[in-house]
Amino acid sequence: MPMLKLEILAAPLLLAIFAVAAHAESSKFGFGRAPTNQEIAGWNIDIGRDGKELPPGRGSVQEGRTIFAEKCASCHGEKGEGGVGDRLVGGQGTLASAKPVKTVGSFWPYAPTLFDYIRRAMPMNAPQSLSNQEVYALSAYILNLNGLVADDATLDAKSLAAIKMPNRDGFVPDPRPDVKNEACTSNCKN
Amino acid sequence: MPAQEDADRKSNGNKTSRRDILRNGSVLAGSALAGAVLPETARAAGEADKNLPPNVPEWMQVPGADVSSEPYGTPSPFEKSVIRNIPKNLKQYTSASVRTPLQDLDGIITPNGLFYERCHGGIPTIDPAEHRLMIHGLVEKPLILTMDEVKRFPSQSRIHFIECSGNPLYTAIYGKTASDLVGLVSCAEWTGVSLKTVLNEVGLKPQAKWVIAEGADAAALTRSIPIEKCLDDAMLVYSQNGERLRPVQGYPLRVLVPGFEGNMNVKWVRRLHVTDQPAYSREETSKYTDSMPDGKARQFTFYMEAKSIITRPSGTHKIEKGFNEITGIAWSGHGKIARVDVSVDDGRSWASAQLQEPVFTRALTRFRFPWHWDGKPAVIMSRATDESGYVQPTFAELAGVRGLNSIYHNNAIMPWRVADTGEVSNANVKA
Numbered sequence: 120m121p122m123l124k125l126e127i128l129a130a131p132l133l134l135a136i137f138a139v140a141a142h143a144e145s146s147k148f149g150f151g152r153a154p155t156n157q158e159i160a161g162w163n164i165d166i167g168r169d170g171k172e173l174p175p176g177r178g179s180v181q182e183g184r185t186i187f188a189e190k191c192a193s194c195h196g197e198k199g200e201g202g203v204g205d206r207l208v209g210g211q212g213t214l215a216s217a218k219p220v221k222t223v224g225s226f227w228p229y230a231p232t233l234f235d236y237i238r239r240a241m242p243m244n245a246p247q248s249l250s251n252q253e254v255y256a257l258s259a260y261i262l263n264l265n266g267l268v269a270d271d272a273t274l275d276a277k278s279l280a281a282i283k284m285p286n287r288d289g290f291v292p293d294p295r296p297d298v299k300n301e302a303c304t305s306n307c308k309n
Numbered sequence: 310m311p312a313q314e315d316a317d318r319k320s321n322g323n324k325t326s327r328r329d330i331l332r333n334g335s336v337l338a339g340s341a342l343a344g345a346v347l348p349e350t351a352r353a354a355g356e357a358d359k360n361l362p363p364n365v366p367e368w369m370q371v372p373g374a375d376v377s378s379e380p381y382g383t384p385s386p387f388e389k390s391v392i393r394n395i396p397k398n399l400k401q402y403t404s405a406s407v408r409t410p411l412q413d414l415d416g417i418i419t420p421n422g423l424f425y426e427r428c429h430g431g432i433p434t435i436d437p438a439e440h441r442l443m444i445h446g447l448v449e450k451p452l453i454l455t456m457d458e459v460k461r462f463p464s465q466s467r468i469h470f471i472e473c474s475g476n477p478l479y480t481a482i483y484g485k486t487a488s489d490l491v492g493l494v495s496c497a498e499w500t501g502v503s504l505k506t507v508l509n510e511v512g513l514k515p516q517a518k519w520v521i522a523e524g525a526d527a528a529a530l531t532r533s534i535p536i537e538k539c540l541d542d543a544m545l546v547y548s549q550n551g552e553r554l555r556p557v558q559g560y561p562l563r564v565l566v567p568g569f570e571g572n573m574n575v576k577w578v579r580r581l582h583v584t585d586q587p588a589y590s591r592e593e594t595s596k597y598t599d600s601m602p603d604g605k606a607r608q609f610t611f612y613m614e615a616k617s618i619i620t621r622p623s624g625t626h627k628i629e630k631g632f633n634e635i636t637g638i639a640w641s642g643h644g645k646i647a648r649v650d651v652s653v654d655d656g657r658s659w660a661s662a663q664l665q666e667p668v669f670t671r672a673l674t675r676f677r678f679p680w681h682w683d684g685k686p687a688v689i690m691s692r693a694t695d696e697s698g699y700v701q702p703t704f705a706e707l708a709g710v711r712g713l714n715s716i717y718h719n720n721a722i723m724p725w726r727v728a729d730t731g732e733v734s735n736a737n738v739k740a
Contacts, residue, residue: 300702
């Protein structure tokens, strides 16, 4: 009698297993919907290191100086020397010293990243409030403070992407594990 | 049914009035103390001993608070010192971190209210009905999902730690407590959907090599995750320790990349952009890269290497001569902890601690080590070995290779000094 019961139970169980397997193979659940191009464009604010996604628009160092004074200087200092916010200027030549000063000028490897970050996260009290023109202008001004573009420069997608940052080649892949210890148990050096 | 409810209410009502009488009586007895209601012995023992044997504790003499008096439970008022370790006098608290009080916790699971916090643009308040996850880029079928739809996928629950990459900074190994040192690690049971399942649903194009995850916070924080990790054990998580994520942990949805540095577990995730190369975002160029003595910086240093710390006894504790259990936590981004050794003689000799079973992969592992302290000054420390055979290094070994400006990925052995008074302090600080 117990054997018979088991067989009766096993048949639907096997069917259920096959059903699950079949579903996993097709693995389409059909949840959600396709976003429109407009929806993707509204949310996709990623600018890669080569700047090929940079939007239309342009902004000058001079415009950037005015916007910076109004919206950025209270945290980053009048000339980007830092405060509540990060220091943005100087430090070139210090990276291999005992006290590296890491700023946009000394450390950031790609200029388009500056556009990406300012647009998505700055100013801290009102992120994503700046127009693309304002972001170009601020990028130009910060690069100018670091001596990387001229006082009369105006930046757009092409010219911002063309800037070669001083620390562009300053990054290396992860070589870990790079530090070896032994699981010594007695007479270990301490 | 209404009759039953009525009966319940009546019985509750009766209980309440009886309890109130008792409570009032107890207040009177308390203020007058040594009234005729108290036994002779209580008067002799005084206020401090009034709840100790042979007296009957006062909380046994009246009914306690109503069951359900707290719709969401909180710890005992006597545990109010067990709180997150919040740094004082920061320039701002929008992009900041607070630590788990590791020395006050047991086992391997961090309570949700004590999980460490690291935010880059503050803690957003997100209505899940208005949250969307968009998946686009190098996929066959871009997708927008509501939270209800995310939860319809097959679920899984796993226990993993999350650790901030700078825990502690190379220049900050002098903290007083275990929390000051490595309190930016916590561990929870996470529930959500395998990221692989969702990526399978949208269909990856052959060029897909990275997934850029973006948070719906004021930092719109972005980190690039290699596709191998996304198709391995990464998850989209909506619950932590059985309840929905707390806002500070990414409510309603976060990425979980077990064993990878904390900031890659993108919180409030709203967008997964499938690409052929990393974003090279600010967080993976100017931050979260490890500066070496030659001026180069290591990039995409994802894994948190094996690490451990003794949490009891630890800094600011005071121990007594005789038996003391040494206990702490160990973890590795590369898998399971295979072994934890403990030294009570400043690293000259080591013996294996007992590991709490089961040991989970990429999870905190509790270790315990029995110790009889003879009352003489000692330095105690722990050393983790993970299943890859990697052995936790000393700080000198780490700094010897990486210098002091690396900032991130300090997994050094942390030694505690026990003075002859029994007082425990950080042995990295010169006595």
